[in-house]
Amino acid sequence: MTGSVSLTMEDNLAFIEISNPPVNALSQTIRESLVNAITEAQKDTDVEAIILYGQGKHFIAGADIREFNLPPKEPSLPDTIQIIEECTKPVIAALAGSVLGGGLEVALGAHFRVALKDAKLGLPEVTLGLIPGAGGTQRLPRLIGIEKSIEIATFGKPVSASESLEIGLIDDLSDETDALQAGKAFAHIILNNQAPIKRLSSLTCEALKPKIASNWQQTLKKKFRGQIAPLKCLEALNMAASHSFADGMKEERAIFMSLRESDQRVALTHVFFAERAAAKLPDLANIKSGSVSQIGIVGGGTMGAGIAVSCLLAGYNTCMVERDEEAAQKGKQTVFQMLASAVKRGRISAKRYDEIEASFIATTEYSIFKNADLVIEAVFEDFDAKKAVFQQLESYCPDHCILASNTSYLDLNEIAQTTTRPQNVIGLHFFSPAHIMKLLEIVIPDQVDAKIIANCFDFAKRLGKIAVRSGVCDGFIGNRLMMRYRLAADAAVIAGASPYEVDQAIVKFGFAMGPYAVSDLAGIDIAWASRKRRAAIRDPRELVTNYMEKLCEMGRFGRKTKRGYYLYDELNPNGVEDPEVLELINQERNERGISPRHISTDEIAKRYLLAMINEACKILEEGIAHRPLDIDLTLIHGYGFPRWKGGPMHYADQLGLAKILHDIKALQNEDNWFWEPASLLEKLVAEGKTFSDLNS
Structure with a gap:
């Protein structure tokens, strides 16, 4: 296994850096090295405090899930965290970027937590069919209460650093831009104040009232219909109030190991890896993609507007063409209705909305595409209508421009043959509503250039889509x-x-x-x-x-x-x-x-x-x-x-x-x-x- 942990000393502080790019996953090598580093720092009589931090942008983004299908190796993560918690010198977790799953459990094992403003803290194990298995369900409720813990652990969604401070998940929010410096500054504060060590395992928490517990159970059954892990996670969290810490840990681990062998965990792990493999196509490995920045949309109906919003939310300069002025204005109105909803959901700021409103153009003139890198046709499913659009695009778009169709069924090879540059024609089949649905079928006609394909996969990644490659047939995949x-x-x-x-x-x-x-x-x-x-x-x-x-x-x-x-x-x-x-x-x-x-x-x-x-x-x-x-x-x-x-x-x-x-x-x-x-x-x-x- 890859990865390393380094221990350095400065004055009366020990710095333990966890390095396992890209997200510092907790492999067996990392766990073993972390135990050794904590043990060594504990023995050093000059050390008064220990700072844990991750190399690069992240603290720890979780366990190395590649180990799930391998026999367990010592030290286990629960044992590693117990050694951290039992350390007699204050241990400070300096958090940045992703602090997820086992990463948050490590942070909960530390005695103090300070975070940079970009930190995201969460327990997403339920998304893999698991529950936190290294004390997350037992320490978290003792720190922030069961109900807040349910919101974090059973839904699997991370919380921001500012919210973490508000609910008591972290001790301080630093203005530093470097985790090591944030940890160092906080260490001096606790040493100067002679702050006592806080071991979460020694705390207690109040049980939920029966009606509230029942409501949570019904909520989870409804939201996660058919799934095992969220309800098992609720069960484990409730044990923090009804069991001693040691007994709760045993129960948590038993549930974790049972779920580890379940069909749902295997299925969800398969999807996790599949999503990361989808865009890794061997025939594109050595293709250098170009830059796409200017996007054009033809069609301002629900689908065209949704595609435009998806591009705008991703930060692309985007414009729209419709058949007449009335349709253009209606399309623009639809775009801003969708963006207003995005503001309400917190996907963009009101300031960004105002910037888009001032710059977004919907027109009848194809000449607006004169500098476009990618134009997506999203008119109704009629070959003659699409043929007319592509002939217009060919007249106005620059030679390098990708000419894409959002067709759901029609023959992309036939569409490509309506132009003199079939090497630029590709299918980008969005799913409705396009600004919400994650799937994007990238449909590959016979003559399309490999660089165009690579550009479209990069485009999909920036949109936050799961891009799947499809050949041409009626209906694609x-x-x-x-x-x-x-x-x-x-x-x-x-x-x-x-x-x-x-x-x-x-x-x-x-x-x-x-x-x-x-x-x-x-x-x-x-x-x-x-x-x-x-x-x-x-x-x-x-x-x-x-x-x-x-x-x-x-x-x-x-x-x-x-x-x-x-x-x-x-x-x-x-x-x-x-x-x-x-x-x-x-x-x-x-x-x-x-x-x-x-x-x-x-x-x-x-x-x-x-x-x-x-x-x-x-x-x-x-x-x-x-x-x-x-x-x-x-x-x-x-x-x-x-x-x-x-x-x-x-x-x-x-x-x-x-x-x-x-x-x-x-x-x-x-x-x-x-x-x-x-x-x-x-x-x-x-x-x-x-x-x-x-x-x-």
């Missing part, structure tokens, strides 16, 4: 998958389930919404338009349900018309079941000569997922996605697949690919075309391999 598993849902409805039973089954699996509720939210006329577009190329064996066509013909487009699959009104903003929809479905069953049968919740979810996994295999076979992890991230960040199940490819590995293949083959009897197993799935089963094997 995400929408192609959605069309397939939606067909499985539609078939279940025709066979006997209701749309509402399907939605309930998918929500029970872990999605926030079922497919029919999602359709109502997006507008079921969007899928209607897609079906019309694909009519000429659709396989005649594909299921097309008449009742869905009738709903659209009746003008029932979902929430925006108050009627879709569900009925909506002021009393039922999330919708209620509609008997008229059920009657239309029964009519179609009668027309098809189908006697409806009961389909269980488990069977509905099973079919939905099998269709998703099988089509994902075909996407991999065709090279549309390069790695299974890209499919996992697409479904998690774009379509609501439960993060704690790791995405469909990881979930399939956990179930076992042989079982997946067996279940798909069993369904071939009812529809040989739809349930034809992907050859990649058969190959992996024959070779005893997993999707995980393909990620490397």
